[in-house]
Amino acid sequence: MPPKKKSKSSSAKTIVVVGAALAGPTAAARAREVDEHARIILLERNTRVSYAMTGLSLHLSGEVASLEELNREREDFFQSVYNIEVRTRTEVVQLEAKKKLLHLRDEKGDSTLPYDRLIFAAGASSLHPIGLKAAENFRYFRTLDDLAAIRAQLDSGARRFVILGGGSMGAEALDGLVRGGADVTLVEKKLRFLPDYAPEISSIATAAQEHKARIVAGFKHTDFEYKDNRIVAVKVDGMRIDTDFVVGAIGVRPRTELLKKAGVRLLGDGSIAVNERCETNVKDVYACSICVSVPDGKEHVYIPQAAVSDKTAQVAGENAAGGKAVLRSMTASQIIRLPGIEVGRVGLTCSQAMRKFGKANIGSVFVHGRNTEPYMPGSEGISLKLFYHRKKKQVIALEAAGKDIKSRLDTVAAALAGGLTLNQLAMLDLAYTPAYGTARDALNVAATVALQKEAGLTATTSYEEIRAARAKYFVVDVSLKARHAGFHDMHIPLERLRESTGQLAEKFKKSRAKIVATLSESGRRGHLAMRILKARGFTAVNILGGKKTS
Structure with missing residues (x-):
């Protein structure tokens, strides 16, 4: 006898996802995979659904020829494949959590939408440069619409670009623009390019850009010179930098004001404190993307990165549909491609580690190695900075610069998830052949040096x-x-x-x-x-x- 079909009317629930950039579509798709009968609605205030929030630089470089290639899974894809209702140009203006009701505004006017489960994935808004007025040749480095505008300037012959912000977002913009033929100047107010990285790694990344882009860091004041509603120059402590276009990449702020008014618990930075199931403190309201802080022991940590958006979206989507997913170790893994070099990190930053464990408990070593055996054609150097807990002899974080660093970062991500010690990492048997590595990998070396340092064998x-x-x-x-x-x-x-x-x-x-x-x-x-x-x-x-x- 065939199984009885579920009654759609009796079991179907309405799951509404707010935000359709990367995390939102992922959460909606995951919810559909768990519950075929739910009514799932995806709301987006901008013009399109987008998975491609992390490949923006690849279109600027010309490696991805069109926005269509970058973002193939659009509204019609989610509607036809996942049976998800997609509403773009639709803004949520109010959440009544007790009534489970959303107030919406679109081109047709105001309306309301009831829900059974809500997934909030509105992400973050770009920080606006202080003193910058509206100008036709300024865009943030965030959305596909931003990308289209920047690419149009490149295609029209604009070559002098100024990037505001030297963190990971600014670094990715630099990579795309330089590869796309632009003359790039990047300005970072903090003392160093990639300021969250250790000075040694930051210095290597900066030196690699010497003949590719201009990096100006460690200044106090930025001013802008305008002509006919266009920025014609950026002034950094009085130094004038002529420009055709300015790209804003100084950081993001969680877009969570809507939830704050509805009683959802927010942290001091505005991010949403979710539990391991991506639940908020309000019943049936889940959250994901770069507007959330994820649990880390008794604390929460804000990691505005695509990989964390994806993981939280999977958990929120599954659980909103009735699943039992939980977040696992979040190691803030990151890798950045720059002209001539790769830079990446995994685990806590040095300042985060000191706050969590105390300065006296944090040890570090810095070593150089090779990506392959030195006798192999094309062998190149890699540099690693390993952070560890001195008493526990446990790995805390890794920063890397060079070529083929991803495998080292991934190894340490797994080491952090498994709680590996320095002794275990020093003797870890990693895959080896001369064309792809060295008999004693740079990671083994770094852990060995750390052990020697703690044993007093090196200083x-x-x-x-x-x-x-x-x-x-x-x-x-x-x-x-x-x-x-x-x-x-x-x-x-x-x-x-x-x-x-x-x-x-x-x-x-x-x-x-x-x-x-x-x-x-x-x-x-x-x-x-x-x-x-x-x-x-x-x-x-x-x-x-x-x-x-x-």
């Missing part, structure tokens, strides 16, 4: 520490050939160090310095030199990262 310092107290350090370049003239006090190749310690001791004593700092190309020879000197009674440290981070 490091940074260029910043040496510059801040230069007289305290006697710098010895142990490279085969001296290549750091003007910085080191003495050059002794590592191969001759043991036989030259007497000469070194004499000069060190005359210098009245307190510590010998060893210097080499990548830090490896410096570490070996430091061990030799410590064994002979010198107070010695190795300069972190060697010459590559100078």
Whole structure:
């Protein structure tokens, strides 16, 4: 006997999804996969449904030729494949949570829409640059409509672009515009490009752009010069930068005012505090996308990234339809393609880690390695900064720069989810063949160095520490050939160090310095030199990262 069909009238519920950029469509699709009979309505105040909020730079670069390729799954796709009602140009003006009622406004006027379950996926709004007036040659780097406007300027011959903001969003805009043939200047108010990254990684990323784009960071004031409703120049602390077009990428703010008025709990940054099921504190109201903060132990953390939007959307969509999905480890994994280099990170930032665990408990090491064996054609360097908990010897985060870094980031993402220790990471048996890696991967090396540091087998310092107290350090370049003239006090190749310690001791004593700092190309020879000197009674440290981070 065939199974009885469910009565649609008795079981069907109405699930309304607010917001149709990336997270909203994902949540709606997931809800349909769980419940075939529900009425699912997707609301969007802008002109189109979009999955493609993370590939914007690829259209600017010309690698994705059209917006249609970038965004194939549009309104008609969701209607025909998922049987989802899509309403664009429709704004939600009020939520009455107790009545489970939405007040809407569209081109036809005002209306109301009842729901059984609500998924809020309105995302975030772009932060507006202070002092910038409305101008026809300014757009944010957020939506497909923004992208179309920026691409039209490139196609019309505009070449001088100024990007406001040097975080991940600004970096992606830089990559797309440079590859698209633009003359790009990026301005970042904080001290460094990619300010959430460690100084070593930020410096490597900045140096890689030297002949590709201009980066201006660490300023106080920005002004704009206009002519006929167009920005003709951006002034940074008085320095004038002529421009044809300005792109805003300084950050985002959660778009959650609607929920605040309805009694949904928000955090200080305006994000929605959801639980592991992506539920809010209001019954039958779920939330996802870059307007939510996800649970992290007893705290919540705001991670405005596409991967987190996707994960929260899957959980919110499934549970709104009656499922039992839960969020797992959110590691804030990120990778950015830049001209000539890749940069990425996974886990807490250094400042987040210090707030969570305390500064004294945070250790870090910085190492250089290769993406393949050095003898392979095209072998390139990679640089890793590994953060760990000193007492627990547990991995906290990784930052990376170079080529083929994704596998290292993914490995640490899994390590964080599994609670791996430094000992486990140091001996982790990773896939190896000379064309794709090294027998001892840079990740193994980083974990090993961290263990040595905690065991007192190595000691490091940074260029910043040496510059801040230069007289305290006697710098010895142990490279085969001296290549750091003007910085080191003495050059002794590592191969001759043991036989030259007497000469070194004499000069060190005359210098009245307190510590010998060893210097080499990548830090490896410096570490070996430091061990030799410590064994002979010198107070010695190795300069972190060697010459590559100078």
